[in-house]
Amino acid sequence: MAVALEQTVNKEIVQRMVNTFYAKIIKDELVGSFFTDRFGDDIESKVWKEHLILLSNYWSMLMLGENDYQGRPMAPHFDMPGISRKAFEQWLFLFHETVDEIYIPKIGEYFKNQSNDVARRFMLNLGL
Template sequence: MLADTVDRATVTKMLRQFYKTLLEDELVSPYFIRALGQDLEGGKWRDHLSTLDNFWLKMMTGKGAYGGHPFPPHAFLGEMYPETFACWLKHFKVATNQFFIPEIADKFYKKSEILAAQFMDNLDIGEED
């Protein structure tokens, strides 16, 4: 059954599925493997997943312990392109719709699109290049 509220348990499940899919995608997986390795159960991934749980809870509910800055790590991941972000967004749309009712999945997606656009702007990549 699709979730009609956002809580830690559902966000956690959705994100694990999302990152599992990203690790299976040959366009985006290299960025994650370089930074965090391939083992979703490994220590670096555990930290990343826990940060992301808190990040998305904060984004969606205003609660959650995320107090960081989402962009800076992305400046050090190697060259990224509009296609890299399009691929990330495509998988995020699928994962959110797998776990949440459409209204909530859309809210996740709109927020991720705004962030992705900001990241691309900060990295100076986009349409005009």
């Protein structure tokens, strides 16, 4: 039975999307170690739960104009040895795949455009 795609964006659905996405990320051969080296591979751990809340707040800020995000999204990426354009491309592929699994195409495109902008800015700031 197919799961109905979400037709709206709210904080709870953004959180589900982020959790689903990072569950994929930590298993990915190319990008997983960037996250598991820092947070471990147990996505149910306290450190991961805190990080997922931070990331959910970030995406809620971008998508909903929420102001719960307290952080500096670029800073941790300067301390990731081996980060590459290819890693960002894989991150985007998995993000887009997850968005397609959760949202109707119209909303999904908005998420994809935002993620493309985020990746572009990060790569530019990292000199990739």
